[in-house]
Amino acid sequence: LDSAAATAAQARQDVLTKPQGALGRLETLSVQIAGITGQTRxxxxxxxxxxxxxxxxxxxxGVSAYPSEVTSQMVLNFLNGGAAINVLARHIGARVIVVDIGVAANLPSHSELIDRKLGMGTADFSVEPAMSRAQAQQAVEIGIACAYDAIASGVDLLATGDMGIGxxxxxxxxVAAITGRPVAEVTGRGAGIDDAGLARKIAVIEQALALHHPDPRDALDVLTKVGGFEIGGLAGVILGAAARRVPVVIDGFISGAAALIACTLAPSAQPFLIAALRSVERGHDAVFAHLDLTPLFDLGMRLGEGTGxxxxxxxxxxACKxxxxxxxxxxxxxxxxxEG
Amino acid sequence: LDSAAATAAQARQDVLTKPQGALGRLETLSVQIAGITGQTRxxxxxxxxxxxxxxxxxxxxGVSAYPSEVTSQMVLNFLNGGAAINVLARHIGARVIVVDIGVAANLPSHSELIDRKLGMGTADFSVEPAMSRAQAQQAVEIGIACAYDAIASGVDLLATGDMGIGxxxxxxxxVAAITGRPVAEVTGRGAGIDDAGLARKIAVIEQALALHHPDPRDALDVLTKVGGFEIGGLAGVILGAAARRVPVVIDGFISGAAALIACTLAPSAQPFLIAALRSVERGHDAVFAHLDLTPLFDLGMRLGEGTGxxxxxxxxxxACKxxxxxxxxxxxxxxxxxEG
Incomplete structure (x- = not known):
């Protein structure tokens, strides 16, 4: 971070017409963003x-409450503007950039859809690695390139969002692989699976970790063995934003897993991250603890897509205004x- | 509340393209607002x-860290658009309606300032009642009229804000009078008073309550003896919004005290209230517990003005979008x- 810009921002906050610190996180957030961007205002x-x-x-x-075809159906919903992320992005005046990085369906070409498909979904990591190491690296590189392209087109604030059944x-x-926490402690109900499904989900993850032994210090190894294309892509978005000194706002649990991958690859990216929400999804707090992040709010959300x-x-x-x-x-x- | 509209809103939430409940408070908030307004969308x-x-x-x-003249100075700052409330209201596209209901200074007339001055500030309630009972009633009536005027001009969502040193x-x-909690439990540092000032503040309040014995079931008695003009006015804003079925978003601790006055006068107003933030100010949780409200977020704010x-x-x-x-x-x- 640019400590001179951050110091100047803090000095200005302290003479604005309010008691010092009375706007809480809005003040510290503005100072962090000054440090990220190198701009005092x-x-x-x-x-x-x-x-x-x-x-x-x-x-x-059988680890999800919804069938896999929902992924491609929701991508079409994004392109038609009918999903929650479209509504909330319109509300705040943000662009929605949709990337197919590995949907298991042939999607129609669309002016608003970026096609960077790495495969028709990952392999079933309960029996084989989710992807090749080359694909894992490509996923991260695609994310970096998407961030760079967005920034080159004038974007000055980025957020991460995900869609992917499973x-x-x-x-x-x-999260279990990188933080070392027990699987049951970082595994939740996702889109709403029942008790039997949750038990199955935990068992599948435990078996996969026992089978593949991902190296927690090697983020590409973790991504290869038990990750996902969108998780790698979002890790790249985070790294690309940080490299360009653009603040990047992290969404829920999937984006949190991507942040763990990003910060394992490049620990110096951490100060550029802004955690938006505490998700209902069990395991999100383990991400915050590992990355030393504090989310801005908790509205009981667990949708993903970038909605938080x-x-x-x-x-x-x-905060910047x-x-x-x-x-x-x-x-x-x-x-x-x-003065007393 | 209009239970038919709320039921219809919930039914619609349950078929929107997301897992049921995945947007948490945004969903319940939309259902509450449907019930308040009587509109299904x-x-x-x-x-x-x-x-x-x-x-x-x-x-x-000596109960505040700032001198009394700051009240009138900040009103001018509001009119010039330089205060935090102006910045945040511009950010979300809201009007700022400023009401002088008892500033202890002659303010210049201004097209954006509503002059409803009830006096040059309240009396010192450590030695006499803060105001007459007639003034207390007038304060509430002024607030109701301000809400009605705003709604008549097309406003469909109201928020409360305050300014007043002390x-x-x-x-x-x-809060102590109405909830019955000990003064020390509901008294904080306000704009930033030091330890000696906080002890003085608690002692002044304890003495005033012992002197006046306000009746906790008679909100006008509480307002008369230990209240403030703006607290009464904001109670009126809340009552006026509820009477017109307009959602009213409650700001921090001062607005919370106003909500206690409003709901003691008319308990049926409670479902029309939306608590925005948990303030840093000690005592805010006592307000939420008494009114059975849960704030939307906690950003460590304690400024007032309506900023939260x-x-x-x-x-x-x-939520409504x-x-x-x-x-x-x-x-x-x-x-x-x-289905499993």
Whole structure:
């Protein structure tokens, strides 16, 4: 981070017409964004959420409440503007960038769909690695390129979003592998599986980790053996944003798994991350603990798609506007604190 | 609440293209707003925050970190658009309606300032009642009229905001009187008073309650003896919004004290209230417990002015857009849950 810009931002926050610190996280967020961007009064006018979609071979093990075809159906819903992420992105004025990085269906070409398909979904990691190491590296590189392209087109604030039936299973496997926590502690109900399904999901992940022994210090190994194409892609988005000094707002549990991959590959990316929401999905707190992040809010959400992250982007914009637009005590002729 | 509209809204939420309940508070909020407005797909296009400003005689007892003249100085800052509430209201597209209901200074006339001054601040309630009972009733009536005027001009979503040096002291006194909690449990540092000041503040409130014996079942008695003009005015705003079936988003601790006054006067107003934020100010949780409200978020804020409430209004709008704009499973051709 640019400590000079952050220090200047903090100094300005301290003379704006409010008690010091009275806007809480909005103030610290503005200082972090100053440090990220290197600007003392950053303006974030052009937010975008990158939604990476892919399928998961492990979904055939009965680990999700929804069938795999929902992934491609929801991609079409994104392109038609009818999904939650479209509604919330319109609400805050953000672009939605949809990337097919491995959906198990031939999608129609569409001006708003970026085709970077790495395969027709991953392999079933309960019997073989989810992907090849080359594919894992490509997934991350695709994400970096998508972030760079968005930034080159003028985007100055990024968020991560995901779509992929089965991807909480892959994410829990990634989180267990990297944090070392027990699988049952980081595995939840995803889109709403019942008790029997949850027990099956935990068993499938435990068996996969026992079978593949992913190396927690080698993020590409983890991604190869138990990850997902969209998880790798979102890790790349995070790394690309950090490399370009653009703040990146992390969505829920799947994006959290991607953040673990990103920060294992490049620990210096961590200060560029802004965690939006605490998800209902069990295991999200393990991500925050490992990455030393504190989410902005908890609205009981567990949808993914970037829905929490776009609300977080609006708070980032609000924080920067406070820093930039408020009057100082001097400018407004307001008396300061009484010294006791 | 209109239970038919709320039931219809819930039924629609359950067929939108997401797992049921996956948007958490955004879903329940949309159902509440349907019940408030009586519309199955409410649209909230015209939000406004009413900021009531007044001074407090008790401020001369050294209970605040800032001098009383800051109240009038900040009103001018509001009118010039330089305060935090202006910035955040612009961010979400809300009007700021500023009401002088008892500032202890002659303010210049201004097209954006509503002059309803009930006095040059309240009396010092450590030695006499803060106001007459007639003034207390007038304060509430002024608030009701301000809400009605805003709604008549097209406002369909209201928020409460406050400005008044010394008003956390009055609010703590109101909260202690109505909830019966010990003063020390509901009294905090306000704009940032030090340890000695906090001890003084608690002692002043305890003495005032012992002197006046406000009747906790008679909200006007509480307001008369230890309240504030803006607290009464905001109670009126809440009652006026509820009477017109307009959702009203409650800001921090001072607005919480106003909500206690409003709901003691008219318990049926409670379902129309939406608590935006958990404030840092000690005592806010006592308000939530008494009114059975759960705030939407906790961003470590403690400024007042309506700053938390306007962020809450944006979430109300987001919730209603989700309900109104998302595609259903049928419309989008998305497969439903697998039945196990």
């Amino acid at each position: 950053p303006r974030l006018n052009n937010p975008a959420v990158i939604v990476m979609a892919a399928d998961h071979g492990v979904a055939r093990r 991807n909480t299973t892959a994410s829990s496997a990634v 992250a776009v609300l977080g982007m609006s708070l980032c914009q609000a 406070i820093l930039d637009e408020m009057a100082t005590f001097g400018e407004a002729g307001v008396s300061g604190k009484v | 409410p649209r909230l296009n015209n939000p406004a925050v009413i900021v009531m400003a007044a001074d407090h005689g008790v401020a001369r007892r 008003n956390t002291t009055a609010s703590s006194a109101v 409430a306007v962020l809450g209004m944006s979430l109300c709008q987001a 989700i309900l109104d704009e998302m595609a259903t499973f049928g419309e989008a051709g998305v497969s439903g849950k697998v």
